[in-house]
Amino acid sequence: MDNICALIVDDSSVMRKIVERSLRQAGLSIAQVLEAGNGVEALAAVQKNKIDLILCDINMPVMDGLEFVKQLATMEIAKGIPVVMITTEGSEGHVVQALSAGARGYIRKPFTPDQVKEHVLPVLEGKR
Amino acid sequence: MNPSNAPAVSIQGRDCWLPILQLATEEVFELMLAYSLQVPAELPSEQNLDITAMVGLAGQLCGILSLRCSTKSAGHMASRMLGIDAEKAGPEMWDAVGEICNMVAGNFKNKINGLGDGCMLSVPTVITGTEYSLHAAVNDEMHTVLLFEGDPVVISLEVHN
Numbered sequence: 001m002d003n004i005c006a007l008i009v010d011d012s013s014v015m016r017k018i019v020e021r022s023l024r025q026a027g028l029s030i031a032q033v034l035e036a037g038n039g040v041e042a043l044a045a046v047q048k049n050k051i052d053l054i055l056c057d058i059n060m061p062v063m064d065g066l067e068f069v070k071q072l073a074t075m076e077i078a079k080g081i082p083v084v085m086i087t088t089e090g091s092e093g094h095v096v097q098a099l100s101a102g103a104r105g106y107i108r109k110p111f112t113p114d115q116v117k118e119h120v121l122p123v124l125e126g127k128r
Numbered sequence: 129m130n131p132s133n134a135p136a137v138s139i140q141g142r143d144c145w146l147p148i149l150q151l152a153t154e155e156v157f158e159l160m161l162a163y164s165l166q167v168p169a170e171l172p173s174e175q176n177l178d179i180t181a182m183v184g185l186a187g188q189l190c191g192i193l194s195l196r197c198s199t200k201s202a203g204h205m206a207s208r209m210l211g212i213d214a215e216k217a218g219p220e221m222w223d224a225v226g227e228i229c230n231m232v233a234g235n236f237k238n239k240i241n242g243l244g245d246g247c248m249l250s251v252p253t254v255i256t257g258t259e260y261s262l263h264a265a266v267n268d269e270m271h272t273v274l275l276f277e278g279d280p281v282v283i284s285l286e287v288h289n
Binding site: 110 | 155156159160206209210211220223224226227230231233234235238244245249250251
């Protein structure tokens with residue numbers, strides 16, 4: 001998929017920049033990167049923009065990542081947008097919760113650009 | 129280096145937690161900052177560690193995991209994470225140190241059997257300055273000192289239950 005629009009959702013601006021850099025290092029063709037600091041901001045961004053990929057933290061103020069994914073799943077406009085969680089909450093229970101809520105992938109922090117590539121590319125290619 | 133996921137230490141085995149805490153810290157610096165922390169030959173002075181990042185733990189383990197370092201170290205951490213000039217790092221350095229602390233806490237708890245799902249993390253808080261006191265009902269405490277670019281980084285785990 002070329003020239004994608006990615007939405008990065010994390011309450012840390014440092015992590016948002018690191019995730020963006022990792023996406024570019026993974027060789028993805030990115031036309032635009034949008035940022036949101038919590039689930040509420042992310043839902044607003046989804047309503048206003050055509051987004052191809054969402055990378056989302058779990059632990060965030062206002063609305064956490066799991067609630068965001070659940071609400072996203074109810075939005076007609078968001079159907080088919082793949083969500084990959086990127087979080088320190090790396091337990092099996094959290095992975096199951098995220099995937100059950102609608103996420104298509106899960107990356108544990110700390111991570112390498114290679115791990116981002118390994119999890120994001122199959123999702124974008126529709127293999128997950 | 130990849131974070132080792134297989135939990136080998138139980139929640140009851142607190143005597144074994146310190147090396148796990150150290151390993152969790154080393155992995156975060158290796159993966160996110162491309163830096164190998166060193167174990168100091170002798171304990172360095174902990175003066176001038178004027179940045180403290182804290183992450184709360186709640187659930188099967190209640191407590192606080194903290195990371196203390198100097199402003200200079202925090203700037204260099206932000207520099208390594210973001211590719212910016214260390215001297216020009218402003219609010220990014222607090223965010224960077226908070227996120228490092230958050231990742232150390234997450235990486236640590238994921239290495240302890242039973243804590244992954246049974247322990248929640250708070251969002252990080254960062255304090256600047258040294259003139260403060262923290263009051264909590266601490267039952268157990270452990271800390272490790274590692275060197276980042278020659279300066280100390282102190283990682284502490286205070287257990288409240």
